[in-house]
Amino acid sequence: MPKSFDKTKWSDDELVAVARSGDAEAYEELVYRHRDKIYARAFSMVRNEDQALDLSQEAWIKAWQRLHQFHGDSSFPTWITRITINLCLDFLRKAKRQRAESVEAMEESGGGVERHLPVVTPNPTARLERAELRQKIDTALDRLTEDHRTVLVLHEFEDLPYKEIAKRVGCSIGTVMSRLFYARRRMAAVMTDLMKER
Amino acid sequence: MDTQTVHRVQAYVDGELPEQERSEVEAVLAADSDAKELLEALEEGRKWLRTNELGRVVPEPRDFYWAQVVRGIEQAQAQAAEAEAQQLESEPLHREGRLIAGWVRWLLPVGGLAALMMAFVFSEYVPSGGPVGGIEKAASYHEVDHTVENGGLITFRSDSEGVTVVWITSE
Incomplete structure (x- = not known):
């Protein structure tokens, strides 16, 4: 059990154990510690500040309700990030049903992106400062379709394997591979364009 | 390069291939310069993307x-x-x-x-x-x-x- 009354010095596991018994103060400390990461993950998927805020808060609410299901198989931040991702995927699915497929997505299914994109891509990140690079990557992410961005975020930022992505997104592994490849090439092309705009 | 080769090279970069298939892709990479260039581009992109996600702060107190x-x-x-x-x-x-x-x-x-x-x-x-x-x-x-x-x-x-x-x- 924690020795200090100051919960800011407790580990995540200690806070979770106490929060599970209904201690809101312990849970508040967990929220404070990880809220930026959760918000950032939601934003990376939905690309909208208000929606990301709502989804991140919903994730915290769901996590509180399911705290008894957290057995420490992964770290607490990983666990709640997975909850956030699922909420974002649900949100994107509902939003997608309400609008038509994008032209870009149709192009992809129409003939295979590999034939439309050059194989060789110059390193678009050369000569960029780290902060500038991060900003440009974020801008490039904005220019991907939802489907491509989702797969890219889940693979590159969450390090999920193809099979897991396919399961969560609800598509085949082949589609995951295709979307991932398209997303990477598109990112490289957009980054090259952004470099020219400097 | 056909789509299958492209996807296999990508899966190789992502560590998604079993050992035997890795060897097969390595043979392709050794013989095909386009495949080799694709590999390098994918590895480079993966490196800069994975380590450079923009952090965000909740815009509320x-x-x-x-x-x-x-x-x-x-x-x-x-x-x-x-x-x-x-x-x-x-x-x-x-x-x-x-x-x-x-x-x-x-x-x-x-x-x-x-x-x-x-x-x-x-x-x-x-x-x-x-x-x-x-x-x-x-x-x-x-x-x-x-x-x-x-x-x-x-x-x-x-x-x-x-x-x-x-x-x-x-x-």
Whole structure:
């Protein structure tokens, strides 16, 4: 059990154990510690500040309700990030049903992106400062379709394997591979364009 | 380069291939300069993307954000309590409904069977009429005994009296 009354010095596991018994103060400390990461993950998927805020808060609410299901198989931040991702995927699915497929997505299914994109891509990140690079990557992410961005975020930022992505997104592994490849090439092309705009 | 090769090179970069297939891709990479260039581009892109996600900060003060989470938790708890109360409230109705449904399940086939048997008996044994009064009166009475599976059906009809009696018996 924690020795200090100051919960800011407790580990995540200690806070979770106490929060599970209904201690809101312990849970508040967990929220404070990880809220930026959760918000950032939601934003990376939905690309909208208000929606990301709502989804991140919903994730915290769901996590509180399911705290008894957290057995420490992964770290607490990983666990709640997975909850956030699922909420974002649900949100994107509902939003997608309400609008038509994008032209870009149709192009992809129409003939295979590999034939439309050059194989060789110059390193678009050369000569960029780290902060500038991060900003440009974020801008490039904005220019991907939802489907491509989702797969890219889940693979590159969450390090999920193809099979897991396919399961969560609800598509085949082949589609995951295709979307991932398209997303990477598109990112490289957009980054090259952004470099020219400097 | 065909799509399959492109995807295999990508899977190689992502560590998604089993050992044997890795060897096969390595053979392709050694022989195909386009595949080799693709590999390098994918590795480079993967490196700069993975290590450069833009961090974000919740654009709300800590207390305000937390207060909204608390409000959401309270709302969810209130909704759960309400749903539970509604379920408890409707529980007796459900029990009654189940009881009635149980009876109906038995009564419907039995009633249907009886109706079928009656229809059958009347169509087969319609009397042609007969003398009225005294001993002859008894002659105008028709009695039919018809057994059915798991039960029996007996009808007694008098044209003169305009009465038909049906007994349904069970074994």
